[in-house]
Amino acid sequence: MAETRSTCCYCGVGCGVIIEHEGDRITGVRGDPAHPANFGRLCTKGSTLHLSAGPETLAVRALRPELRTARETARQGVSWEAALDHVADRFAAIIREHGPDAVAFYGAGQLLTEDYYVFNKLVKGLIGTNNLDTNSRLCMSSAVSGYKMTLGADAPPASYEDIAHTDCLVIAGSNTAFAHPIVFRRVEDARTANPAMKLIVIDPRRTDTAEAADLHLALLPGTDIALYNSMLHVMLWEGLVKRDYIEAHTEGFDAIKKTVREYTPAMASAICGLSKKEIETAAEWFASSPATLSMYCQGLNQYAFGSHNNAALINLHLATGQIGRAGAGPLSLTGQPNAMGGREVGGLANLLSAHRDLANPAHRAEVAALWGVDSVPEKPGKSAVELFQALKSGEVKAVWIACTNPAQSMPDQTLVHEALATAELVVVQEAFAHTETCRHADVLLPATTWGEKDGTVTNSERRITRVRGAVAAPVEARHDWQIAVDFARRLGVALGKGELAQRMFPYADPESIWNEHRESTRGRDLDITGLSYAMLEADGPQQWPFPEGASSGKQRLYEDGVFPTVSGKARFVVTEHAMTAESPSARYPLHLITGRLRDQWHGMSRTGLVARLYNHEQEPLLHMHPEDLARRRLKGGDLVTVRARGGRIVVKVLESTTVRAGQCFLPMHWGGNAMSGLGSNTLMPSKFDPHSKQPELKHAAVQVEAFVAAHTLVAMRASGEAGADNPHALMERLRPLLSGFPYASLTLVGREHPVVVLKARSEQIEQALLAELDRALGLDDPLKTLSYSDSRRDIAKHARVDGDRLTAVRLAGEALASDWLTDLMVRRESAAPVRNWLLAPVTQPPAGKVMRGKVICNCFDVSEDDILAAFRAGESLDALQARTRCGTNCGSCVPELKRMQNATPTSRAAA
Incomplete structure (x- = not known):
């Protein structure tokens, strides 16, 4: 067995992993004890990475280029040459007829820095448009905007190491225990070492993170600015601000003083739904602590005023001098493994390489010189929401989507799906062919993924780590940078710029791309001219800046009180409380909050392949307060219709006191691949922050009402032996059936030999749909299927037994025994009890059969x-x-x- 050091491909913590592999097969993974982000620890997702890369997952991998020339036809396998020539010719024709702004590219914070760099150069240098945006726009652009407004640059000043040195930790808008578990392990360690350390958690929900807090500020959704302004009011009133620091290192304080004068604790209490005492205590702890650190994520970013949410919190650090010291400062928790790396190379529609701004003529000239082109375009490109709006309107004709799934992750999913259906050409560069976006692809280009790729990523604390491939690319999959380079050269020929394209894209390996990116940072705030692949491999991950001649990177920034602004001073930003994009009303009376679960990540294209990651929460559950359930005559386990201005979904409801009355919570992971409809983001508005262009994915106003349907259906199929199917191949066959039901959920249950389970509810279930389901489950052979039917009671039971094991079941009309049967299949117990139960006129499981909880x-x-x-x-x-x-x-x-x-x-x- 061989071992290869690499990184985890999930959240922005950037954990080091050691991949165990034999030949072309990844056999295991464990945390890298030498990596400074995690010191060997991994969360549930990271520790099961190898299970998402097993040979059975090839059933859902994109393995060969596919092309269709008309929307009504299916894609056909073609050669790489045919696929890329077709796309180059189509892009060139559109550019010649409509101009370069008629095409767009949409990438991801899962791309490696080298991949990002090539795409940025292709779009802004060769094609001549700034229509390159990424899903980082959905998660971190408001954090970027907040840093630049206040501190002058997109540079988180603190590090994970500061957690161990802080005396007061503020976690705002983040369920860190779920979303960044390894960071939360460090919080637990710090509190054990320093029992006097205070933990303040600011979150509308009583999450697992909030449960651990000394002070939980359960504010109303979207009222952060009022809270932070009021805390600053208290600090001023009580003389807790650091006037020496303010005068020496900041500007704009007089303006913010006038603003926060109105934000008394009484005023903020009414806005935020908090007591005055809670606000005053939080202000006192924050300001008077020897060192205060804040960590924050989407609960601040994903609002139409997310930039000001960030700025208002950073204002508190500047007013109290809680920055540039051990244990003090603001630290945004990045949502994706390389969202920061993408920002470093200019991977957003308003940025250029090495933290240069598109609006700055000098910066544009510098990048043009670096790339060897006459100029880069001045006009900002389309941000994520704008891009899909333009695609629907026809302003953008063609879109290239790489390593992301906007048909699940974007807000206003109805518009996104219409946009993809309207586009003249949709190219999808993807490792997993089962994503919702791949259904819209006219051209599917198979890409490599975790365990196969080679390059670098940057985590939340500015730490750059080498990503190494452990196994070869499967079948015909190629690395993302290779695909982009090959396309760029072909497009250059098609546009009459063949010689320029060859000169711009000479790369033979990721290191040659890295070296060019490294040189582009010379003299910039993120200068990494002192780093190389060889150093990263010999000395391990390093933080930027790391200029040539330096012996190490910087653990924390602004220790000298000098900031990257024109004056050298940090800026206070005036922020005012604003209303959420949607406010509750008589028609939509409930606040809907979205967020992450512990064991799933983003759109589940990878975590959804691992059965044990469903064990904690098997399907999307709407968490509601008991009072709201009672008011609607609902109980936990009922099905409900959730209606918003943008759409509706049907889900199961869970009684929970983690939310206030008048609020509910829904995980953001599920899309049309695992449930009926277009997923949870169907409900979310597309309004975005005017500064960061980040949409308000965190909140919507909804109505919840009982969903009543006469017919219940539960179907399941075991895997692993007795001719049972590859579970991922089976799920692929079942996915098209989800749209046939108003309520449906598709999940994996178990561990080593998972069971695929489909649950559905409908007013009427078509016989043709049942026949198709039976064929998929292997229940269409009457000689192998045991059946019981009672039309008067509307009960139908079908089961398949191979040897002594139950391998497939379909229950229609009533499904009280579904959990028992699933448990029986997961445990691979004898099917003898099923034979007697199946032929009896009963629906409930046999007496004494107790099911396990989650x-x-x-x-x-x-x-x-x-x-x-x-x-x-x-x-x-x-x-x-x-x-x-x-x-x-x-x-x-x-x-x-x-x-x-x-x-x-x-x-x-x-x-």
């Missing part, structure tokens, strides 16, 4: 029911962990274990 600890498969039973019996958490090992590996479930312990009466008494 799995809390994925590492060691410990269920909620087992944990609660132990706590009720008086077992301590330490004893439970010693016996079951739950929470002792990745630690992602530790916050939930503590919450369950605290909520169990017997356990509380024992403690």
Whole structure:
């Protein structure tokens, strides 16, 4: 067995991993103990990376180029030459007829820095348009805008190491325990080492992160600015600001003083739904702590005023001098593995390489000289929302989408799908062919993915890490940078710029791209001229800036109080409370908050391949307060229709006190691949921040009402033996059926031998649909299928038994036994009990068959029911962990274990 050091491809923590592999197969993964981001720790997602790269996942990989010449036809496999020649000719024709702004490119924070660099140069240098944006616009552009407004550059000043040095940690708009679990492990370590450390969590929901807080500020959605302005008001009133620091290192304080004078605790209390005492306490802790660190994510960014959310929080750091010191400063938590790397090379429609601004003529001239072109275009390109609006209107004719899934992740999904259907040409460069966006592709280009790629990424703390491929690209897949370079050369010929394209894109490997990118940073705030592949490989990950001649990068910025602004001073930004894009009304009375789950990531194109990552929450659940359920005569487990101005979905409801009455919460991961409809983002408005162009994906106003349908359907198929299917191939066959139901969810259950489960509800289920489902499940052979039907009671039970194992089931009309049957298949127990049950006129499972609750600890498969039973019996958490090992590996479930312990009466008494 061989081992290769690389990084995790999920969130922006940037954890180092060691990939274990044999030949062309990845066999395992573990945390890299030498990597300074995680020191060997991995969360549930990272620790199961190898399971997303097993040979069975080839069933959903894009492996060969595919092309269709008319929308009504299916794509056909073609050679790389035919695919790229076709796209180059089409792009060239559109550019000649309509101009370069008639084409656009949309990328991702999952691309490597080298991939990003080539695309940026292709679009802005060769084609001559700034229509290059990425899904980083959806997650981090307001953080970028906030940094530039206040501090002068897109440069997070603090580091993970500051967590261990802080005395007061403020986590705002982030469920860090779920979204960035390894960072939260460091928070837990810091609090253990320093019990006096204060933790303030600012979040409308009582998340696992909030459960751990000394002070949880459960403010109303979208009221952050009022809170931070009021905290600054208290600091001024109580004399807690650092006037020496303000005078020496900042500007604009008089204007912000006038603004926050109106934001009394009484005023903010009414706006935010907090008590005056909570606001005053937060202000006192923040200002008087020897060192205060803030960490924040989408709960600040994903609002139509996200830039000012960020600026208002940074204002507090500047007013109190809580910046540029150990344990002090603002630290945005990046959502994606290389969103920062993309920003470094100018991978947004308003940026240029090395943090240069498109609006700056000198910066445009510098980039043109670096690239060897006459000029780069002055006009800003289309940002994400604008791009798809322009695609629908016909202003943009062709779009190239790389390594992202906008047909799930963008707001206003109805518009996005219409835009993709309207476009003259949709090119999708993707590793996974099962994404929602791939359905719209006229040309599908197979790309490599984690474990196969080679290059660099930059994490949330400005740390650059080498990404190394462990195995060869499967079949005909190519690296993203290779595809872009090959296309650029062909497009250059088609545009009559063949010689220029050859000169601009000479690259033979990622290192040659890196070296050019490195030189573009010389003299800039992110200068990395002192770094090389050889140094990163020999000395490990490094933080920027790291200029030529330096012996190390900078752990924290602005220690000298000098900022990258014209005056050298940081700027206070005047911010005012604003209303969310949508406000609750009589028609849409509830606040809907979106967010992440512990075990899923983004649109689930990768995590959705791993059965155990569904064990914690198997389908999208709408979390609602008991009062709101009672008002609608609903109970947990009921199906509901969630209506917003932009669309509707049908989901199951979960009773929860983690949200206030009048609010509800929905995970953002599910799209049309795993549920009926277009997914949760159908509900989200497309209004965006005027500064950052980041859309308000965090909040919508909705109505929730009971969904009633006469017919229930549950179908399942086991994998692993007895002729059972590859689970991913089966899910691919079932996905087209989801649209046939108003409610449907498609999931994997189990661990080593997962069971594919489809649950659906409808007023009427067509026989043709049932026949298609039976064919997919292997229930269409009457000689192998056991059946029971009672039309009077509307009950139909069908099952397939191979050998002594239950391998497929379809229940229609009633499905009370579905959990029992699923559990039986997951455990691979004898099918003998099923034979008797199947032929009996009953729907409920046999007596005494108790189902497990959801799995809390994925590492060691410990269920909620087992944990609660132990706590009720008086077992301590330490004893439970010693016996079951739950929470002792990745630690992602530790916050939930503590919450369950605290909520169990017997356990509380024992403690």
